[in-house]
Amino acid sequence: MRAAVVTRFGGPEVFALSELPDPEPGPGQIAIDVSHAAVGLIDVFIRQGDYRDRPGLPQPPYVPGLEVAGTVRALGAGVDDVRVGEPVVTLSGTGPAGGYAEVEVVDARLAVSLAGAGVDPALAVAALPNATTAHLALTEVAHLRAGERLLVHGALGGLASAFPGVARTLGAGAVVGTVRRPSLSKARAAGFPYDDVVAAEDVAALETRFDIVVDPVGGQVRTDSLEVMAPLGRMLLVGNASGDWPHTVSTNALWYANLGLLGFNVGAYLAARPERGRPAAVAALAALRQGLVPIRTETLPLAEAGEAHRRLVAGGVGGRILLTP
Ligand SMILES: NC(=O)c1ccc[n+]([C@@H]2O[C@H](COP(=O)([O-])OP(=O)(O)OC[C@H]3O[C@@H](n4cnc5c(N)ncnc54)[C@H](OP(=O)(O)O)[C@@H]3O)[C@@H](O)[C@H]2O)c1
Known part of the structure; x- marks a missing residue:
């Protein structure tokens, strides 16, 4: 071959x-x-x-x-x-x-x-692994409840863009995405089921409080997100697309504000619990079938x-x- x-x-x-x-x-x-x-x-x-x-x-x-x-x-x-x-x-x-x-x-x-x-197989390989990751992260790690509000960073990214559609099928409330300012108009026109997309640079000034933050970007936006999380809010740490490896978050800020940071790495998780993959994927397929993960390939x-x-x-x-x- x-x-x-x-x-x-x-x-x-x-x-x-x-x-x-x-x-x-x-x-x-x-x-x-x-x-x-x-x-x-x-x-x-x-x-x-x-x-x-x-x-x-x-x-x-x-x-x-x-x-x-x-x-x-x-x-x-x-x-x-x-x-x-x-x-x-x-x-x-x-x-x-x-x-x-x-x-x-x-x-x-x-x-x-x-x-x-x-x-279609191209859409399936482009979207289903990430949609399955989103399903596992939202259900087994963040324990999303109906009506909860999500903030999703790097909203157009391969992993991030699977979250709004899967969250919709799980009964989420508002889902807001963030991108760097130059990508705002592109993100708003991309067709993913976000209620709004805002500039990552403006996160700390948002008035909405979010129950779940999805962060595959890391760096400053991770720290800024702590300002806009609801009490008992959970942040899913799922990547570091910013490449800002030395960035740290104050653990004291978490207990002051009743917040949780939860890491999730699908590769390591499915290597340890391979039987959890298929049921989550079958559930996530619903989002693809409904056109809720319209990722371009x-x-x-x-x-x-x-x-x-x-x-x-x-x-x-x-x-x-x-x-x-
Ligand atoms: N936890 C898991 O199981 C899992 C699974 C898959 C991926 N990941 C991780 O998730 C991250 C994203 O992977 P991906 O495959 O989704 O990559 P991707 O499709 O390239 O998406 C990365 C996104 O992050 C944005 N971005 C890059 N640097 C940024 C910055 N400094 N500030 C704000 N936004 C920035 C990019 O925007 P532009 O379009 O402007 O470049 C892009 O939308 C990676 O760290 C990857 O390792 C984790």
Whole structure:
């Protein structure tokens, strides 16, 4: 099979399109003929070597890519709940690497059938893993109750933009997004079900009080959010797109104001509890079917994996980049 291989830690030029042996599924696994592989910011961080010392993450040479759509090619021993030829999409807990390829092998428990789902595979891989993350974060971590108000930072991002639609299906009240000021008009026109989108720079001045803050951005907006949280408000810490790694939040501010900060990392969660993935994904599919996660996709050939990473880092993609073998 052909695969886009990260040959060493470094810039987007470290990719090489290589011919590798077709992987075979082991017990409990399936092999997938990949039609679309999603490109995420996390792939960039891993390629740069930002997580080089973290256990379980790959060392070069490796094939990146956490989420794919495609059809089942072969079943490993003990797999009897999907069939060869079935259209599937994978969730982000299947392992650290492998999707930028013609064939990927994954844990069968984290493959979700698209048979009869009425959802296009490109939309499914662009939106369903993140929508599943949103569903798990809102239900199992933040324990969203009907009518609660949400504030979602980096509102157009791949992960963030799945939250308003999923929150709607769970009965949330108002959902407000934030973006950096230059992106305001684009965000308001993007079609995601936000009640309003405001500038991240103005968060501390908002009059509304929010029960749940979703923060994949980090940095100053994380601290500013503490000013606009309702008593017993919960902030979901789900990323650091700002790249502001040294930023810290005062723990004293939390007990003064009855606030909770909750971390959620879907990869580590599903690696530990893989059985939680499919039910959450099936629930999250409802949001996709209802058109509540209208994420734009842009498709590049596998050979342009480096270019895909360049575009992601340059910003302003406003959707998801997919690679097709
Ligand atoms: N917890 C989890 O399980 C999980 C799952 C998936 C992703 N993540 C994490 O979530 C974060 C976002 O990932 P993604 O795949 O959604 O990336 P993405 O699609 O590139 O979205 C990042 C968003 O953040 C915005 N942004 C970047 N820097 C910013 C800044 N300084 N201030 C305000 N907004 C800023 C970007 O806006 P522009 O369009 O202007 O660039 C973009 O809308 C990453 O840290 C990733 O590792 C976590």
